[in-house]
Each structure stands twice: as C-alpha cells, then as structure tokens.
Amino acid sequence: MLEINNLSVNYGGIQALQDVSLTVNEGEVVTLIGANGAGKTTTLRTISRLVSPRSGQILYNGKNITSLRPDQVVQAGIAHSPEGRRVLARQTVLDNLELGAFLRSDRWGIKADIEKQFQIFPRLGERRDQLAGTLSGGEQQMLAIARAVMSRPKLLLLDEPSLGLAPQIVREIFKTIVELNKSGVTILLVEQNATLALQNANRGYVMESGIITIEGQASDLLIDERVRQAYLG
Numbered sequence: 001m002l003e004i005n006n007l008s009v010n011y012g013g014i015q016a017l018q019d020v021s022l023t024v025n026e027g028e029v030v031t032l033i034g035a036n037g038a039g040k041t042t043t044l045r046t047i048s049r050l051v052s053p054r055s056g057q058i059l060y061n062g063k064n065i066t067s068l069r070p071d072q073v074v075q076a077g078i079a080h081s082p083e084g085r086r087v088l089a090r091q092t093v094l095d096n097l098e099l100g101a102f103l104r105s106d107r108w109g110i111k112a113d114i115e116k117q118f119q120i121f122p123r124l125g126e127r128r129d130q131l132a133g134t135l136s137g138g139e140q141q142m143l144a145i146a147r148a149v150m151s152r153p154k155l156l157l158l159d160e161p162s163l164g165l166a167p168q169i170v171r172e173i174f175k176t177i178v179e180l181n182k183s184g185v186t187i188l189l190v191e192q193n194a195t196l197a198l199q200n201a202n203r204g205y206v207m208e209s210g211i212i213t214i215e216g217q218a219s220d221l222l223i224d225e226r227v228r229q230a231y232l233g
C-alpha cells in the first residue's frame with residue numbers, strides 16, 4: 001500500500017533522513033521505533049508532505065505521491081495524527097472533528113461519522129461542546145485520532161499516541177488503535193514505547209540517526225537482543 005524508497009530529508013545542514021526505505025502492506029500495523037531525534041516524526045511528516053524530501057520516492061497504491069500537496073495526500077486516503085496532539089485548543093471537540101472532515105461534502109455522512117467517534121470515545125461525546133484546550137491529555141490524544149479518522153483514511157499515520165499519558169489511558173488508546181485496524185484502517189505507528197508498539201504491530205522498523213537499522217516481524221524484534229538492549233529496557 002505504501003512504499004518508501006531511498007528517502008532523504010535535510011533541514012538546512014542537518015540530514016534528518018538518509019536513504020530510508022520501508023513498506024506498509026494493506027491491513028497491517030507497522031511501527032517505527034527509535035530514540036528521540038532519530039527521524040521518526042520527519043518520516044511521517046514527509047509522507048504527509050508537510051516536509052519535502054531532498055531525494056527518494058513515496059508510492060501509495062503504486063502511485064507516486066512524492067510531489068502532492070498535503071490536502072491531496074489526505075484526499076488520497078492518508079491521514080496524520082501528529083505528535084503533541086495539536087488539537088485546536090480554542091475550538092470545541094465538535095469543531096475539531098468537523099475540521100477533520102474538511103475535504104468531505106457528505107453532510108450526513110460526516111454527522112454519522114462524528115456520532116461513531118463518540119461511540120468509540122464516549123468521553124469525547126460527553127465533552128462535545130467543550131473547548132479542546134480544556135480536555136485532559138488523554139482526551140486530546142483521543143480527539144487527535146478521531147479527527148484524523150474523520151477524513152475516512154485507508155492509511156493512518158500515528159505519531160506517539162502514548163506520549164505523556166498514564167498507563168491506563170495508554171491501554172485504552174491502544175485498544176482503539178487495534179480496533180481501528182480491525183475495521184480496515186492500515187496503520188503506520190511511530191512510538192517511543194517500543195514494547196507497547198511491537199506488541200501491537202505486525203512488523204517493525206528501528207531507526208537510528210535517520211537510518212533504518214533493523215527491520216522484521218514485530219514478534220522477532222521483541223526478542224532481538226539488539227532491540228532489547230537499546231529500546232526495551
């Protein structure tokens with residue numbers, strides 16, 4: 001479904017990604033793990049076209065999407081739930097969800113999908129008219145995921161959904177991620193919590209200083225000595 005070939009990205013003089021290649025097959029949960037600053041967020045931002053690569057290619061269902069605009073990437077079926085949640089703090093929960101559907105014009109479909117999100121995340125339903133900035137961290141993360149899902153993506157890019165959240169909330173969020181995947185959404189998951197990510201993924205890639213260093217089945221990576229020593233504690 002997604003094929004990244006030899007992607008390199010620079011920020012001025014800093015090389016953030018170097019010859020990164022990875023694939024995500026339809027129906028999979030694939031995780032990208034690695035230390036702070038390894039280039040995980042940059043990878044997702046490049047797929048969404050929020051960052052332009054210096055070289056390399058991004059194919060989506062066989063089509064080259066490397067030079068699309070960010071809105072065209074969403075239109076193609078790829079949604080991004082960014083790191084740090086980035087919900088619109090001064091807008092209500094409902095407004096944030098409507099924003100996630102900004103490219104859709106099926107008013108009734110949007111309404112129905114919002115209600116569906118409230119079933120998946122009842123706390124969001126209870127707080128539908130509340131300003132997003134007043135939600136707890138966990139609720140903001142739920143909103144960020146729900147907002148991304150409002151574009152009806154085939155592929156969801158999830159950046160650090162567990163960041164800064166209590167274990168109970170993290171469990172809840174991962175349960176939803178697995179359910180989303182079962183409902184047909186393919187997922188590329190960036191996580192610092194490597195154990196949790198690998199436990200919930202089919203395959204994984206380890207990134208170090210902008211380079212993919214290890215890749216394999218998630219179950220193999222969980223018992224890989226190099227991965228264990230560096231990332232699983």
Ligand code: ATP
Nearest residue numbers: 011014016034035036037038039040041042043083
């Ligand atoms: P984190 O978990 O901290 O987000 P990451 O693995 O996602 O880490 P990136 O955020 O992709 O890593 O950063 C990769 C490298 O690029 C780092 O060296 C970082 O300092 C640098 N970098 C990221 N964004 C920018 C930017 N906008 N301008 C300059 N350098 C950047």
